[in-house]
Amino acid sequence: MQKLMAITLFIGWTTLASLHGIAQQPADTPYFRKLALDNDIEAYMGKYNKVFSFIRVNNDNFITHHKLMANTSSYIGVHADYKWLSADLSTGLPRTFVDNAIHGRKALGIHLGKTTDKMRIDGGYERFNGLVLPLTTRPAHHDLKTGFTYTDYSLQATYIFNAGKFSLPAAMNYGAVQLRSAGTLLTNISTTVHMFTQPADSARHPSPGASHVMQALGDHPSWMNTIVHGGYAYNFIVGHGNWSINPWLMTGIGAQRELKGKAATKLVYDYRCTLTMGYNSPQVYVYLNAFYNHIESRLRYSNLIVRDNDLWLTVGYRLGTLSHKIMGLL
Template identity: 25%
Template sequence: MKVVKVSLIVLLIMQSVSLNADTIPERKGFWQQIKHQAGKIIESFTAVDTNYVEPQHYKFTMMLQNTNTYEKYRLENNEGQTITLAPSPSVKVGPFVGYQWIFLGYTVDLRNFNENKDRTEIDLSLYSSRIGIDLFYRKMGNHYYIRNLFINHHTDTKALEDLPFNGFQSSIKGFNLYYIFNNKRFSYPAAFSQSTVQRRSAGSFLAGIGYTRHQTSIDIGELNRMVKEKIQFPSNHLATNEPHVAFGDYRYTDFSVSAGYGYNWVFAHNWLLASSLSAALGYKQSDGDIQHDNKWSAAYHVGKLNVDALGRFGLVWNNTKWYAGTSAIIHYYRFNRQQLTSNTLFGNLNIYVGFNFGRYKKQ
């Protein structure tokens, strides 16, 4: 909803400028100058080299989109024990309607329609020829599954694979803001928002900044209960020798700077294959606790540099009137401390089809 508000504010300001220019003659020059400067700023964010990029010709668009979201956590403690947790992927379908910079839509989660009411996923990306921004917020509740568990080389944990585990919760929120250097010839909107058409292949270096706040918690008592219940130990096995797992909660705030490269390959008329990859050097200020046998160790509170990654991929057919394609955005975050290491992977896969209408008048 924030994007809608910002877009509406821009439109209302432009309308207000026009009204005031008409109703206050003595200040007409002042308001006309503001309107002119605002128009120049907007044009600077959408200006392209038309030998490489064909601009949008229509005011309105309608689209049907399928969105598939994925998420995975892999935790490892200093004893070499690992666990991989992931919720079931969500499959959403819904319509979208757009007018110039405003794009509204609603999707229904077909797989979890009557479940996971506490599951919240917000992923929003805004693209112009010069800059782009990703906003994301995810809170998955406790609807996770154990995808893999390693305790030691003597313990077979296959009986736990793909079982639901309600003892893990996570939330992650943040943004990525980036600048596109070759913005006249390389078009992110052509690949990911269908508002322009890439006519000739081009690439560009990217640079940006980012912020992430990440929190997780795990119920070790519940996990060890499942281990004891599901794993078959020999009859002569002593209870005191039963393996126990030890993971912990962690929280961190990450500030990062990123650099990368993107390339749009026009391999046929109206067809585009796009990809970009950025690596981010982030400073993570973190704190957490390690739990073992239902007892918490002393908390740690440290700061450290880590490398994260962000990838985008897209395939689109667009003849300026009709368009169809698929796109994916993948985030990777690594949290590495002496006591605990976490690898987090999440992203979206979109499949869409739509059309534009309301052609701009030729000037």
């Protein structure tokens, strides 16, 4: 299954790269303008959390009163866009993880995307080793380690309906300059595969923390949610496009299917909100981004709410195009 999803993600990224030839910057309008320098390099830092909350668990009241947390942390990273290629590298900051006592690679994430004037497509892969049930706010030895690994694969597409006035590149990553305030209705379709796994030894001899999680997850801890969203975004502009505040709100409903077994398709819902604010100029840009996502899945023995919240600060510098191609490709 993991190989299949990795192949799917690769195909999705290949498709994104192929869009470069047809996804030109929107023409200048009274509401926004394109930038002469469309390559960039960015540095960013932030704090990410992923929390799992179980409700209505059969015969287990303990886990309904404690949040299961991925071993996330504060992070720093660099990102670069050059022609059709985007590259990103980040790392967690030491001593900022939920449980700093867990050894080895704690988290891995890959996210790829392409933004055009009307549409954004992006895919992602996340893997977290060592889910933790914090019992108190005291140091990590008071936490219950579960031995579980959580992995998700995601692919989504967002389409806006007012591309004549609302610049999607300006709103998403400051890839253009919005000159006047404007808003847009939008729609989004997303597919996410959620997977909980355990090493064989941990499954044969579960810890107390793992036992609570197993009780809530049941026998088939992997499923796929496909959700269609509707929403609205508005870009508030100050200072002829130099300063902006851009809130997004989306809510959706869709279907859930277990990847093993023959459980019936279930109805699920999701809502998410984003707030971006910052400074944009022809060469330098700085923005602060806050993101929150809430999705509820209906498992066999419980309902599971997955919440993601991310806050990061980005500083970017725009670059020109090199006079010669890089390795004959870029």
